[in-house]
Amino acid sequence: MEPLTKVTELAYALDTFYFLLSGALVMWMAAGFAMLEAGLVRAKNTTEILTKNIALFAIACTMYMLMGYNIMYPGDGFAGGLIPGFDLSFMFGGDHSAEKVLASNGETYYSGMADFFFQVVFVATAMSIVSGAVAERMKLWAFLLFAVVMTGFIYPVQGYWKWGGGFLEELGFNDFAGSGVVHLCGASAALAGVLLLGARKGKYGKDGSINAIPGANMPLATLGTFILWLGWFGFNGGSELKVSDIGEANAVAAVFVNTNMAAAGGLVMALITARILFGKADLTMTLNGALAGLVAITAEPLTPVPLLATLIGAVGGLIVVFAIITLDKLRIDDPVGAISVHGIVGMWGLLAVPITNAEASIGAQLIGLGTILGWVFVTSFITWLIIKLIMGIRVSEEEEWEGVDIGECGLEAYPEFVGAKGSAT
Template identity: 70%
Template sequence: MIQLAYSLDTFYFLMTGALVMWMGAGFAMLEAGLVRSKNTVEILTKNIALYAVACLMYLIAGYNIMYGPGLSSFIPGLSFFLGAEHTADAILKSGGSITHSKMADFFFQVVFVATATSIVSGAVAERMKLWSFLAFAAVMSLVIYPVGGYWHWGGGFLKGLGFVDFAGSGVVHLCGASAALAGVLLLGARKGKYGPDGRAKAIPGSNLPLATLGTFILWLGWFGFNGGSELMVSNIKEANAVSMVFVNTNTAAAGGLVAALLLAQFWFGKADLTMALNGALAGLVAITADPLSPSPVVSTLIGVIAGLIVVASIIFIDKAKIDDPVGALSVHGVTGTFGLLAAGLTNPDGSVLVQLTGIGAIFVWTFAASFATWMVLKKTVGIRVSEEDELAGVDLAECGLEAYPEFTRD
C-alpha cells in the first residue's frame, strides 16, 4: 500500500505541476493579446525565457533557500542544487510519512516561481528592455520569491503565526504584483498613455481572441495550481479534499467573471470583454488563499466580490497614473490581498490580524527587494527602451522580428 500511495501521489504532483507549467502559455497568450501588435514578439520572448530562467535559478539555490533549514524563522539558509532522491528503503521505512518524490516536489514548486515572475511581465510591458527584465527574473527566482516563500511554506515565522495561504494568493500572487509595482513606478508610463491634461487614454490590445484563449488556459491550469497544493490524493479524505478544491476554484472564477461583466455593463454601458477576463482571474487569485474551507456557495461569493473589486481597482490605478497594460497589479495584488483577508474569515483557524501581518511582510519584503534590484538595473544597464524604439515597437528594437509582418503595424 505504501508503494501504491507513494506512486499515486507522486504522479498527481507531476501532472498538476504540468498543468501549472501550462499556465505559462496562458500568461503568454493573455499578455500578447492585451499589448499592441508591435510589442507582441518581445512579450512572448519574455514569457518563455523567464520560465527557463526561473527554472535554472530555482535549481541553483532558490528551492533550497525556500525549503532548506533556516538560520532562524526569518532568515533562510543557503545551499546549492538538489540533494539525493529518497531511496526505496527510506520510503518503505517511513511508514507512509514520505508521500511523494523529492524531484516531483521540486518540479511542482519550480513552476510556481515561474508563475510569480510571469505576473511582472505584463505590468511592465511595451517599454522595458528585454535583458533587464530577464536579469530581474533571475534575482526574483533566486532570492526574492524564495525568501517570502520560506516564511510560510518553508516553515518560517508566518507558518508559526498560523498564516493561511493554501496555494499562494500571497506567496505567489501578491509577491508577483509587489515586484511588478516596484518596476512600474521606476519605469513610468507608456508614451501617449496620459494626455497633457493628465487623463488616461485607452490603448487597446491587438488580439482579444488570443487574450481570451490565454484566460481559458490559465483557468484550466489553476486546477493544478490549487488542486496540486493539497499535495495528496491517495486516500478517501484527500480525494474528497481535492474534489472540493477543484469545485471551489471553478465557482470562484465563474462568479468573478459574471460579476465583473455585470459591473462593466452598469459602469460603462458595455459588456467589456477585458474586464470579464480579469474578473475570472480575480476570482481565481482570491480563492487561491483557501479553496478548501469554504463551501461552493461561499467560494462563489468570494469570486463575485473579487470580480467587483478588480474592475474598480483597474480604473483607480489607471486614474492614479500607474500604467499597467494588463491589469496585473489589480488582478494579482489587490484581489490577492482580498483573498487572504477572506481566508482569515472563512478558515476555522484563520485570523484577520495574522493575515494582515502576512500581507504586510510579503509586500514590504518583495517591494523593497524588487525596488532595489530594479534601481540597480536602472542605474547600470537601464530598464527602459529609448523613446524612438518605444514608438516604433520593441519587437524590432529588441528582437528583430514582427509577430504579424503581413499587417501594417500600429
C-alpha cells in the same frame, strides 16, 4: 526495516503522479500568460512579450534549481524562522530512496523530484505576473536580469517564511496555494518596476486624461484566460499534495469545484460591474474578472462551500474593476491589469480566509500580507533601481514608437499586417 508494502507503494506512486500532473497543468499556465499578454499588447510589441514569457520560464527553472529551492526548503532556518538555511543536496540528486520514505514515518508520500517540479512552476508563475505589467516599454535584457534575482532570491525567501516552515508558518498565517506567496509577490515586484519605469507614451495626457490603448488580439487574450483557468486546477488542486485516500480525494474534488466556481463568480460580477459603469460588456474587464476570482480563492479553496467560493470570487471580480480604474487615475500604467488582479485581489484572498477557515486569524493574515508586500516591493525596487543605474530599464522613445519587437528582437509578430515600417499600432 520492513520493505514498502504494496499499498504504500501504490499510494506513493499515485500521489507522485498526481503531483507531477498538477505541476504540468501549472506549467501550461505559462502559455496562458503568454497568450493573455500577447493579446492585450499592441501588435508591434507581441514578439518581445512572447520572448519574455518563454525566457523567464527557463530562467526561473534554472535559478530555482541553483538557488531558490535550496533557500525555500533548507530543512532548517535561523533567528526563529526569519533567516532560511541553504541546502545544495537537491541540485546533486538528493536522497529519494525507499529507505528515506520509510524513515519519514509517513511524512514523505511523494517523490522529492516531484516536489521540486511542482514548486518550480509556481515561481515561474510569479515571474510571469511581472511581465505583463511592464510590457511595451521595458528593455528585454533588463527584465531578464531582474528575473534572475526574483526567482533565485526574492521569491524563495518569502516562500520559505510560509511554505518552508519559516516564521509566518509558525505564526499561523494561512495561504493554501499562494494568493500571497505567488500572486501578491508577483504583483509587488511588478509595482516596484512600474513606478521606476513610468507609463507608456500617450497613455496619460497633460490635462489629466486617460487614453485607452487597446490590445491587438482579443481572441488570444481570451484563449490565454481559458488556459489559465484550466491550469489553476493544478495550481490549487495540486496544493492539497495528496489524493491517495478517501479524505484527500474528496478534498481535491472540493478544491476543484471551489476554484471553478470562484472564477465563474468573478467573471459574472466583473461583466455586470463593467456594464453598469461603462454601458458596455467590456471583454478585458470580464477576462480579468475570471482571473480575479481565481486569485481570490487561491488562499483557501478547501474550506468554503461552493456558494461561498462563488461569492468570494465575485467580490474579487468587483474589486478588480475598481482597482484597474483607480490605478489609472493614479497614473500607474499596467497594460494587462496584473497589479490589480494579482496584487489587490491577492490581498482580498488572504483576508477572506478567516471567513471559512476557523483556524485562521485576521491578525496573522494581515502580518503575512504586510510581510510579503513589504519584502518583495522593497527588494524589487532596489533591484530594479540597480539595473536602471547599470544598464537602464526603459527603451528609447523611438524604439517605443516603432515597437519593441523591432528594437529588441528584430522580428515582427504580424509582418503581413504592417504596411510600412513602424506603422503597426
